[in-house]
Amino acid sequence: MTWLNAALQGILLGGEYALVACGLSLTFGVMRLVNLAHGDFAVCGAYLALVLSASLGMPAWYTLPLLLPIAFAAGVALHLAVLSRSLRGGVLAPVLVTFGLSVVIENLLLEGASANTRSLDGGALSLASIEIGDHIVISWLRLTGLLVALLVLGGLQALLSHTSWGRSVRATSDDLDTARLVGVRVRPVFATVAGVAVATAALAGVFLGLISAFDPLAGGTVLIFAFEAVVIGGLGSLWGTLVGGVALGLTQQLIGQWNSQYAVLAVHVLFLVVLAVRPQGMFAAASSPVALPGTE
Amino acid sequence: MSLLEIESLDVRYGDFQALFGVSLAVAENAALALVGANGAGKTTLLRTVAGAHPPAGGRIRFDGADITAMPPHQRVRVGIALVPEGRRLFASLTAEENIRVGAIQAGPHAWSLPRLYEVFPLIARCRHRRAGLLSGGEQQAVAIARALASGPRLLLLDEISLGLAPAVVDALYDTLAELRAAGTALVLVEQDLDRAQGACQDLVCLLEGRVVLAAPAGAVARADVVAAYFGTAS
Numbered sequence: 028m029t030w031l032n033a034a035l036q037g038i039l040l041g042g043e044y045a046l047v048a049c050g051l052s053l054t055f056g057v058m059r060l061v062n063l064a065h066g067d068f069a070v071c072g073a074y075l076a077l078v079l080s081a082s083l084g085m086p087a088w089y090t091l092p093l094l095l096p097i098a099f100a101a102g103v104a105l106h107l108a109v110l111s112r113s114l115r116g117g118v119l120a121p122v123l124v125t126f127g128l129s130v131v132i133e134n135l136l137l138e139g140a141s142a143n144t145r146s147l148d149g150g151a152l153s154l155a156s157i158e159i160g161d162h163i164v165i166s167w168l169r170l171t172g173l174l175v176a177l178l179v180l181g182g183l184q185a186l187l188s189h190t191s192w193g194r195s196v197r198a199t200s201d202d203l204d205t206a207r208l209v210g211v212r213v214r215p216v217f218a219t220v221a222g223v224a225v226a227t228a229a230l231a232g233v234f235l236g237l238i239s240a241f242d243p244l245a246g247g248t249v250l251i252f253a254f255e256a257v258v259i260g261g262l263g264s265l266w267g268t269l270v271g272g273v274a275l276g277l278t279q280q281l282i283g284q285w286n287s288q289y290a291v292l293a294v295h296v297l298f299l300v301v302l303a304v305r306p307q308g309m310f311a312a313a314s315s316p317v318a319l320p321g322t323e
Numbered sequence: 324m325s326l327l328e329i330e331s332l333d334v335r336y337g338d339f340q341a342l343f344g345v346s347l348a349v350a351e352n353a354a355l356a357l358v359g360a361n362g363a364g365k366t367t368l369l370r371t372v373a374g375a376h377p378p379a380g381g382r383i384r385f386d387g388a389d390i391t392a393m394p395p396h397q398r399v400r401v402g403i404a405l406v407p408e409g410r411r412l413f414a415s416l417t418a419e420e421n422i423r424v425g426a427i428q429a430g431p432h433a434w435s436l437p438r439l440y441e442v443f444p445l446i447a448r449c450r451h452r453r454a455g456l457l458s459g460g461e462q463q464a465v466a467i468a469r470a471l472a473s474g475p476r477l478l479l480l481d482e483i484s485l486g487l488a489p490a491v492v493d494a495l496y497d498t499l500a501e502l503r504a505a506g507t508a509l510v511l512v513e514q515d516l517d518r519a520q521g522a523c524q525d526l527v528c529l530l531e532g533r534v535v536l537a538a539p540a541g542a543v544a545r546a547d548v549v550a551a552y553f554g555t556a557s
Contacts, residue, residue, distance in 0.1 A: 191427065194416065198424045201413040208373050208407065210399035210428030210473055 028162035033284035034277060035165060041276030042173030043238065045269040047231040047249055048256035049180055050224030052268045055257070057200045057220050060110060060121050064128040065228055066250030070243065071132060072098055072229025073236035074140055076147055086150035087233055094233065095226050102225030106218045129246060136243035147236035172234045179227055180265050196220060255298040261308025270310060324387060326351045326508050327372070327477055332381035334371050341367040343532045344381065349477065354509040356519035356540055359529035360552060365512045366408050368529070369479045372510075373405040374398045385477070399428040404475035408482050408512075410466040414455030418446055418465045421454050425469035433474030442498060443468055460491035467498070477508045484515060496522055516548060530554045
């Protein structure tokens with residue numbers, strides 16, 4: 028039963044990883060932007076929730092309707108001001124620019140919020156749990172986290188599949204040059220994608236803060252797990268990202284059940300194995316950029 | 324007045340110059356064939372008109388307005404649509420989704436989906452299949468339909484018969500004749516000289532980025548075109 032409990036915890040944790048990773052998957056899939064500051068955006072989201080909930084005197088949950096639009100707007104502004112320029116500078120420029128952003132954000136947070144470890148107050152939900160038998164305990168908070176991740180991924184998938192915005196995003200992802208020539212305005216498409224990515228990162232950061240703790244330098248770890256979820260799942264597939272996140276969470280919890288020393292190591296080993304055996308990921312979209320056949 | 328007027332257009336890719344002082348005009352509802360060897364600059368010329376490359380010199384006017392610096396999506400909006408070389412469909416989108424992306428900047432004369440399916444019954448049958456899985460002929464039909472979905476007054480067609488069976492090409496050219504009848508002007512890049520001369524009333528031959536021959540398609544002798552094509556004319 029303890030193993031079953033570990034597996035359930037792994038799945039719940041995986042939802043959290045997938046939520047961080049989906050923004051990363053989206054920006055890479057559409058804009059070919061490797062965003063090394065993505066984890067720091069999540070941490071910024073957690074700090075923003077901390078500030079908002081302290082100043083408004085309400086639990087972190089209730090700040091979301093304010094926090095998500097702010098994060099979306101910040102993503103759009105960041106794209107228009109910084110990322111769009113860096114994308115014009117070749118393959119390496121965005122990597123360097125987002126790495127620089129990451130350093131700047133971490134140091135600003137250290138300066139402004141000190142190095143103390145913080146966590147967010149989730150109100151009554153933080154402590155509530157469902158107990159099944161003696162060994163299975165499911166925290167409502169983690170369950171909510173998984174459901175929110177499913178909702179976000181499903182919502183994004185629906186937007187991509189069924190709206191004009193989604194068609195423009197997919198067309199741009201398939202062939203940027205042709206999308207431009209048939210009338211897609213690429214700048215607003217990229218800017219909204221960046222906005223969605225930052226908003227989902229911030230949302231994931233809030234859950235990070237509610238479930239565990241964060242400090243100004245937590246972004247790096249968040250980024251590594253997000254990257255691994257994206258690569259395991261396959262680029263360009265949101266459901267693949269979910270599976271990737273769950274694979275990471277399961278590995279971490281099951282190995283941790285055996286020996287907690289090796290839990291995180293096992294996650295990275297799983298990532299390396301997938302990269303070696305199936306570098307396109309488990310669920311690479313049929314037309315991922317790597318697999319796209321020549322046009323002639 | 325001409326619908327499209329190009330005046331002494333220069334286009335460069337870095338140090339390499341692809342077009343040298345190209346001038347040509349396409350009248351409303353006319354069809355112009357653009358011929359020339361590989362690397363003569365035909366594709367570059369069409370892509371520049373569609374807005375892919377900012378020219379290094381010269382001017383492009385459309386319907387009397389200077390569009391030299393206009394971004395591509397606005398050119399689609401005013402009525403210029405490109406059917407790119409190699410079709411360039413969005414492979415992960417279905418045939419119908421490709422067409423709907425083409426309709427994003429739809430103008431007042433945009434072709435509706437039902438009307439497109441009427442003209443291209445081929446697409447109606449495969450509309451929900453991914454573009455990457457379609458046959459060459461189906462892909463080319465979708466590429467043309469995607470361009471028509473914006474309601475162009477000028478359609479730029481880049482080697483639409485490349486790699487297709489002759490029967491399929493015949494069907495496509497029949498469709499082009501219908502487009503002409505509906506009032507759309509065409510610029511047609513075509514390797515098959517007979518088809519080009521048959522479908523268009525004007526012919527321009529490019530050689531190494533320069534216009535070497537511009538004449539009514541019906542009046543020019545095949546030998547003259549061949550000489551211009553290979554640069555063997557005196």
